[in-house]
Amino acid sequence: MNPDLQRLQPYPFQKLAALFREVAPNRDYRAISLSIGEPKHATPQFIRDALTANLDGLANYPTTAGSDALRGTIAGWLAARYSIPAPDAKTQILPVNGSREALFAFAQAVIDRSKNSPAVVCPNPFYQIYEGAALLAGATPYFLNTLPENNYAPNFAQLPEEVWQRTQLIYVCSPGNPTGRVMPLSEWQTLFEMSDRYGFVIASDECYSEIYFDTPPLGALQAARQLGRGDYRNLVVFSSLSKRSNVPGMRSGFVAGDAKVIEKFTLYRTYHGSAMNPAIQAASVAAWSDEAHVAENRRLYAEKFARVMEILEPVLPVTLPDAGFYLWINLSAAEMRAPISDTAFAQALYRDYNVTVLPGSYLARSANGVNPGENFVRLALVANVEETVEAAQRIAKFVSTLN
Numbered sequence: 001m002n003p004d005l006q007r008l009q010p011y012p013f014q015k016l017a018a019l020f021r022e023v024a025p026n027r028d029y030r031a032i033s034l035s036i037g038e039p040k041h042a043t044p045q046f047i048r049d050a051l052t053a054n055l056d057g058l059a060n061y062p063t064t065a066g067s068d069a070l071r072g073t074i075a076g077w078l079a080a081r082y083s084i085p086a087p088d089a090k091t092q093i094l095p096v097n098g099s100r101e102a103l104f105a106f107a108q109a110v111i112d113r114s115k116n117s118p119a120v121v122c123p124n125p126f127y128q129i130y131e132g133a134a135l136l137a138g139a140t141p142y143f144l145n146t147l148p149e150n151n152y153a154p155n156f157a158q159l160p161e162e163v164w165q166r167t168q169l170i171y172v173c174s175p176g177n178p179t180g181r182v183m184p185l186s187e188w189q190t191l192f193e194m195s196d197r198y199g200f201v202i203a204s205d206e207c208y209s210e211i212y213f214d215t216p217p218l219g220a221l222q223a224a225r226q227l228g229r230g231d232y233r234n235l236v237v238f239s240s241l242s243k244r245s246n247v248p249g250m251r252s253g254f255v256a257g258d259a260k261v262i263e264k265f266t267l268y269r270t271y272h273g274s275a276m277n278p279a280i281q282a283a284s285v286a287a288w289s290d291e292a293h294v295a296e297n298r299r300l301y302a303e304k305f306a307r308v309m310e311i312l313e314p315v316l317p318v319t320l321p322d323a324g325f326y327l328w329i330n331l332s333a334a335e336m337r338a339p340i341s342d343t344a345f346a347q348a349l350y351r352d353y354n355v356t357v358l359p360g361s362y363l364a365r366s367a368n369g370v371n372p373g374e375n376f377v378r379l380a381l382v383a384n385v386e387e388t389v390e391a392a393q394r395i396a397k398f399v400s401t402l403n
Contacts, residue, residue, distance in 0.1 A: 007135045011128060012362035019347055019359070029354040032391040034379045036358075037177070037325065041246040041300055041384070044293040050286035051250075057278025064270045066095035070281045070288075074254045077288045082222035085230075091259040092232070094266055095281065097274050098251035099207045099240040100129055103171070106236065107133035109268035110169050110201050110261070119163050122171040123154055125178055125363035125373040127205065130171040139168065143367040148330055152179040153187065156194065158368060164198050173205040175217050178328045178363055178378040180208075180321020188223035195234045201261060204237045207253070210244040210294050211301055212323040221257065232257040236265070243325070244294055245287040252276065252284045301325055304381045304388045311392040315399040327379040328360070336402045342375050352401075353394040 010018075016035060025031065065071070071089040078093075079086035087093055096102035111118050111134075120134035124143035134141040142163050146152040154172070172191070174183040195202055204220035220237050224230070240253035255262060269275075276284075287293075305320060308327070312318045317333040331345055340348075342359035349355050360376030379395075381388050 002136070004136050004138065008132050009128070012358060015362045016346070016356070016358060019343055020350055020356075023347055023351040025350055025354040026352055027354070029394065031354050031356070032383060032387050032394075033356040034358075034381065034383070034388075034391055035356040036382070037243075037380045038248050038382055039243055039246045039325075040382050041297060043246050044287075044290075046290065046293075047245060047247060047250075047283050047287050051279050051283035054279040054282035057282065060278055062275040062278050062281065064266060064275045065090075066276055067278070067281050067285075070095050070276075070285050073285045073288045074256070078221065078256060081216070082219050082225075084222055084225045087221070087232075087256055088259065092256055092262060094255045094262050094269075095276050095284070096238075096253050096255055096269075097276055098242060099205060099238045099253040101251070101274060102238055102253060102255055103127070103129050103203065103205060104133040104136075105269065105272055105274070106203055106238075106255070106265060107137040107139070107169055108272075109265045110203075111137035111139050112168060113138040115166075115168070117166050118168045119166040120169045120171070121159065121163075121167050121200075123173060123176065124365055124367055125360060125376075126171070127173060127177055128363075131365070134169075142167075143365055145367055145370060145372040146176070146179060146181070147370075147372055148333075152176065152181045156190065164194070167198055167200045169201050169203060170195075171203045171205060172220075173208075174220070175206075175208040175212070175321070175323035177205075177208065177324065178326045178360070178373075178376075180324040180326055180328065182217040182322040183223075185218060185223055185226060188218075188220065189227055192224065192227060192229060192235075200234065201258075202235045204235065206237055207240040207243055208324040209239065211298060211325050213298075213302055213305070213320070217323045231259075234258055234261065236261055241284060241287050244297070246297065247283075247287065250280055250283065252280050252287075300385065301381065304385055307385070307389050308379075308381060308392040311389070311396050315396050315403070325381050327381065329377050329379065330375065331377060332375045334399070336399070338402075339375075340402060342373070342377050345377055349395065349398050353398050355391045355394050355398075357395075 360373030364373030
């Protein structure tokens with residue numbers, strides 16, 4: 001067996017299941033989960049119809065590069081969304097089976113094991129796929145703590161020069177999971193300059209880009225264009241329909257950016273065997289071609305945030321994120337009669353009110369002497385409005401017992 005498998009840590013939800021095995025939930029309440037970032041809004045009917053209307057495509061092997069129609073639609077969507085020239089659909093766009101698969105596979109294609117101690121950098125807290133991808137590519141993951149005192153911005157000075165010299169890949173997430181923070185142009189400029197200096201590839205995870213409140217989040221390709229980097233050198237963006245269009249089970253996304261990097265990634269995926277189902281490609285064309293359902297999706301999230309914030313603000317330090325569907329709550333800043341850890345909070349809330357939230361420490365690693373997720377909890381406002389409001393009311397009632 002691959003010995004690197006032993007280096008993988010349990011997934012956050014495995015840890016949560018173990019935590020909850022120690023208690024029984026209060027059966028006086030129906031179960032409501034705010035722990036997993038799985039959209040629960042209804043899948044639009046026109047996407048379902050496009051999927052079923054193209055089931056004849058199951059009789060054909062799909063190509064790794066995807067259909068011309070899908071690549072062209074994605075290129076057009078990127079141009080319209082970010083006010084940039086349409087990327088070359090043949091060389092700068094590659095459809096993938098969701099961003100999760102692509103984010104993992106990308107490290108396997110990018111990392112050069114022959115070089116001494118390759119490093120992969122990622123934010124902390126983070127999406128655990130980044131860490132697993134690094135480890136199974138034969139690299140060492142290094143973490144940039146994102147802390148409230150810095151408005152959750154990555155401090156690139158946290159890592160020593162010798163680590164940056166070995167860095168071959170950096171994962172960034174904007175809007176961020178779990179903070180919802182959007183990277184400004186100044187940070188992109190710094191990151192691009194560092195990429196030029198050290199030669200690493202930037203993997204920009206943008207799966208939450210279409211869930212926002214007012215201003216559409218700045219994207220990496222957009223930032224590159226604004227900074228005169230029209231070739232997108234060493235930059236690849238990852239996006240998905242899961243959150244945007246409420247189709248997490250469809251597993252449909254894309255990568256876009258540096259043509260040279262995508263050429264190598266396409267070669268890897270030819271052997272990886274993960275070409276997208278033709279019926280799903282047709283449904284994806286329909287989804288990327290429509291914005292009305294995305295606007296309605298944002299409206300539902302905005303309503304939930306407004307109502308939840310009103311309920312929780314009197315008892316917890318909640319702040320509206322820049323984008324995304326998470327609340328990242330700092331329990332250390334809450335006014336309680338005694339400190340409570342993120343794991344104890346999650347366990348007691350589940351036991352007393354049958355609401356599931358995710359301890360922040362499960363999303364992070366100790367780095368520079370601190371676990372930046374410790375004493376935070378993440379709430380995913382993914383359920384319908386009624387359930388989400390009810391969960392917030394229970395949380396407020398629970399916190400009142402701690403004050």
